[in-house]
Structure formats: C-alpha cells, structure tokens
Amino acid sequence: MGFIMKQKLIWLLAIIFISGCTTMSKESCQTQDWQLYASQKFVNSPASFSSINSMAHEACKEHGISPNLDELKAGYIAGVKSYCTQRNVWESTLKGEDVVVNYCPASVRANLQKVLISAKDVYKLEQLEQEIIEKQNSINTLQHEMYRIESDLQAKYASRAPQHEIDVLIASLNSKRAEILNAQNDLSQKHLKAGQMRRRANKYQKYND
Template sequence: MFSIGRYSLAQLNKRSHKENAMKQLLVIFLMSALVLSGCATLNKNECLTANWYQIGYEDGARGFPDTRIGSHREACAKHGISPDFRAYLDGHEEGVIRFCTAQNGFAQGKNGYQYAGICPPSLEGRFLDGYDAGRQIYAVTSAIRSAESEQRQNEAKMSALEQEIISKKQVMFAAETSVEDRYRLDGELSSMQQDLGGLEQRNRQLLVDLAQAQAQLRVLEEKYAYF
C-alpha cells in the first residue's frame, strides 16, 4: 500500500476529483463502445444453457462493468431468451470482489487495462494502489517497445541507404558516366549522406533513451516487487 502521508489534503482532493472525472469518461466510453460494436457476446447455445450467476461472476472478475448485461440481453434476444438480471448482478458483485485486489490491479495496470471504475469504495483504494503502480510499469514498457521499434526501422533505413550510396558511387565513377551526370549524382550523394547522418544521430539518441528507460523499468520492478 502506498503511504498516504506523501500527499497533502489539497493534493488528495485534487487527485480524487481528477480520478472521478476520468472514471466517468471511461465508463461512458466503454458503454458507448459496447453499444456501437454490435458484436454478440453469447451464441444461441450459450444463451440456452446460460448460468447467469456464473456469467455475471466472470464478467466482474474480468473487469467488465455490470452494464455488460445489456450486450448479453441483446445477443440472447435474437433467440427469444432473456437474462436473469438478479442472478447476473449477484454473480457480478462476487466477481468484482475477486477483481478488485491490489495484486490484480497491479497485473491489470501492467497489461494496459483501462479502469472503468467498477470497484466499490471499500475495495477501490487497494485496487488503485496496485493499478497505479502497474500503469507506471506499463508506461515505461510501452516507451521501450516504441523506442525499440523505431530503432529497428532506423537501422533498416540506414542499411538501405548505405547500399544505395554504394550503388550511386559505382555509377558516378563508372567510365561511361558523363560529367553532367556525375555532378548530379554528387549532389544526390551529398543529400543521402546528410540523411544517413541524421538517422545515425537519432539512433544514438534512441540507444541512450532505451538505456534510461530500461534502468527506470528495473527500478520500478524492484520498487513494486511486493505485488
């Protein structure tokens, strides 16, 4: 658990208002996405044999809000079946208890899960302790993946550019190449060398950024090893 002593009352209030606003936006986004997706959550056989308590439990344990039952209702209505709302909500409540732990919050945060405010007040604090820690690791890990991807792309561009430079030099110094073409090729080579220098400079910076991010990741993993 993070120590509350790190924050002043004003900071806590500001953080609380910000988190509440974020939760409301996330809930609205998730509900809109479910409505617009039009994807059936259950097939005919699943609707016919549905254990609505179990379905509610699984949805809650996976971090879905209880509004997900609307998607189940829409899917099963096509087959003339209505959900057992009470059983679903009872199951969902139990599933949420399993979901809203500090350890699971940490795991969900690391995986990039977008929290939609489904945890009850009695459990939310512990969940957010883990979730906030996991999100820190997720942010650094994402930055590392992005830098590694850019570095691979840069190296591929550098390799292709180096080969093109070699080819143009061979053409420029060929006996049959006219003086006019040599001047043109020399200008093109000068531009390509500048591009290559820019890629090399960016690659060096990426290596520095990667080293710093990897060091930061090790610090965070050690700091939050108790989750």
C-alpha cells in the same frame, strides 16, 4: 461533412449501439450461466456491476426473462478477483491490451495504477527498442546505397564520363548523405529517449500476487 458521410456515421453508431446491447435468444436466456456471463463481461470489458446487470436484463428483456441476480453478483465478484491482480494488469499491459483499473476495489486500485503505469512504460520502451533496431537497419541500407553511388562516381571519374553524368551522381550522393544524417539524428533521439525510459521504468520487475 457531406450527406453520405453523415449517413455512414449514423449507421456506424447504430451498429456500435446494437453490438453493445445484444439481445439473446429465449433458449440462451433460459440456460445462461449468469455467473459466467458476469465474470466474462467484467474480464473482457471492466464496468460497474449496475452496467453489467443492466446489459444482462436488456439482453433477455423481450423474452420476459430476468437473469439470476445472485449468480450475476457472484460472477461479477469472480471477474473482479481475476482481473484486478498485479499479474494480470502487468502481463495484459505488456501484451498491448487496454487495461482499466477504475472498477477494481478501492483497496487495491492505487497499487494497480502504479503497476499499470510501470507496465506501460516497459511496453513503450520495448516498442521504442524495436523502432531503434528498424531505424538502424534502415541506416545500414542507406549506407550501402551510398557506397554504391560512391563506387559508381569513382567509375565515372575513371572513365572520364561527361560532366552532367558526374553531376547527377554527385547530387544523388549528397542527397543520400543528408538522408543518412537525418536518420542518424533520429536514431540518436530514440536512444536518448530509451535511456530516459529505462531509468524511469523498472524493466526487470515482475509483479506477482
């Protein structure tokens, strides 16, 4: 790694560290709703209470202001209740969000993990189904191009065109047929994988609390 790349990496890490330890203004520290703060922190990026508590204290440390611990605890509990539900885990995962259940209560964590795995399967299946549609559209386009080449080749034969012109079209036609065959094989693999995923994922199951 060159010197310039190392410097860029150092700056990037510094920016990430600073963004994770944002310092609040004195006025914000004085007026902050710490219950809302803790709740939003957990919902946006699940973490332990000690971690969120440390972030809150660090944000106002230079102003000599300490966050209200009771409000932080109440907000943390509210955030956990809002985030650690089957519905939220299911719907957020289907949106492609990175869901973490490690900090949810032990009493529901195992069940939420099952929901998370199932939702990920459904999400991947939906992505794969979209890939199948796009691949089929691509094959349709390739086939139209092949038909055009075949038509041009027939016209060359009919007009007794020079052999080198015919050879060029034959090579192009063979290349296009090979491209279509590869695309069709890829499509078959995607269909096979989708079938396996459908059997594994209960696509129509909805999780509600």
